[in-house]
Amino acid sequence: MDEITDSAGARLRWTKEPPSLLLEGPWTAAGVKADALIEAATRALEVLPAGPVRLEAAPGAELDTVGALVLEHLAHAAEDHGRALDFSALPPAWRATLSLIDRVAQRTPPPEPEPFSGFAYIGKVAIGLVHHYLDLVAFIGEVTAHLLPVLVRPWRIRWREVIVELEAAGVRAVPIVALLSFLIGVVLAYQAGVTLDRFGANVFIADMIGIVVLREMGPMITAIVVAGRTGSSYAAQLGSMRVTQEIDALRSLALPPVEMLVIPRFVALAIALPLLTTLANAAGLFGGMVVATGGFGLDWTVGLQRLGRLGHAHYWVGLVKTPVFATAIALIGCQAGMSVRGSALEVGRATTSSVVQSIFWVIVLDAIFSIVFRRLGL
Structure with a gap:
């Protein structure tokens, strides 16, 4: 596992087998530098093998809405490179915060409206x-x-x-x-x-x-x-x-x-x-x-x-x-x-x-x- 960056407390590490990114430290408003983390994550995605990249939280790591917003930007950056981030290994509290940010950002497209049918309405x-x-x-x-x-x-x-x-x-x-x-x-x-x-x-x-x-x-x-x-x-x-x-x-x-x-x-x-x-x-x-x-x-x-x-x-x-x-x-x-x-x-x-x-x-x-x-x- 190699360290990529140290952003005023928030750290990002990566490993190739399996492809994953480990989030350490306080991913909070006072602990992150968004530009440095996004740039470092982009370099890591170029190095990691093809396929989904799993995100993991180290013990003691913290997350607030600012850190969740940074992770949303990481997900967008991964999509631009044809990669996908897997959030399933994150703690439930982290996923709840990320779902809140996801709804605000409207990253999930709204469902298609059902076609109107008179018989169905009746x-x-x-x-x-x-x-x-x-x-x-x-x-x-x-x-x-x-x-x-x-x-x-x-x-x-x-x-x-x-x-x-x-x-x-x-x-x-x-x-x-x-x-x-x-x-x-x-x-x-x-x-x-x-x-x-x-x-x-x-x-x-x-x-x-x-x-x-x-x-x-x-x-x-x-x-x-x-x-x-x-x-x-x-x-x-x-x-x-x-x-x-x-x-x-x-x-x-x-x-x-x-x-x-x-x-x-x-x-x-x-x-x-x-x-x-x-x-x-x-x-x-x-x-x-x-x-x-x-x-x-x-x-x-x-x-x-x-x-x-x-x-x-x-x-x-x-x-x-x-x-x-x-x-x-x-x-x-x-x-x-x-x-x-x-x-x-x-x-x-x-x-x-x-x-x-x-x-x-x-x-x-x-x-x-x-x-x-x-x-x-x-």
Whole structure:
């Protein structure tokens, strides 16, 4: 073995059998002279036999990112001479530092992009949807397994957290739900009044408003607002807890996250949504009556009498949907948050996904209810 150079502490030795370069001393920012080492390594590569040259680290040798960058330059110099350096004999810590420098220098070419295929894209989307809904079904089963024992023993429910979530999902949503429902009633009354006024049937505006608001618009608008407001907050809260490993900490303390985090939110939303729907119904009817009396000459007394003759069936038909809507929103939002893996970017994606899915399933469930009620003659 012959010594090639001494570079302020960093030394490079070589041997012919097998062809190898031995790195000695501190290959650090304070211990290397890059030009001298690269020039000496180039001379050694000309002398060594053909084939790959193995790099070895002597005991006590050190490496930092500066030394790793010098080794990258040695590798480039070897490639220019048609040679290759073998880094496999270096210690694992050295190879990790070299891989970091390799990524920064982008010495490894990026993979070729896959050619776009419509069928392959459809297949990936379909498989992703299947996996997603299988996870959702598994999550529903887990929630059910924890919820049934709690319903038998309701004192195990964390009622303090339920009240906190009820205030966040219900009380704070009152202004936006009331305002939107009032405006929906205004729009419905105006659109219906324009048509009915042509035939002198203004008295039926109240009937139309009552049926549409109580059966459809009140429950659905409330559920959509809650899905965008509360469902997204569930996904964001639980997703952030996944990222910060708070849920893992609960599991390490033998506390089931579903019972501690999901069930209080589920119970709170199941209580809040019917109450908000009742408020939305009242606001929608009031908005419609304001337009009917102020814009189309309908008397308040006559309008209230027409609403009273509708009966309670329309109200209960709309209200019976709300627990199902609340269940869908709570399960989708909580499952999206609990399935977060990785960074804050995943939290944002889960939040967006929960809102889209919640609104989609609210509309689908509302359509199913309409078909069922029509079949039942309600």
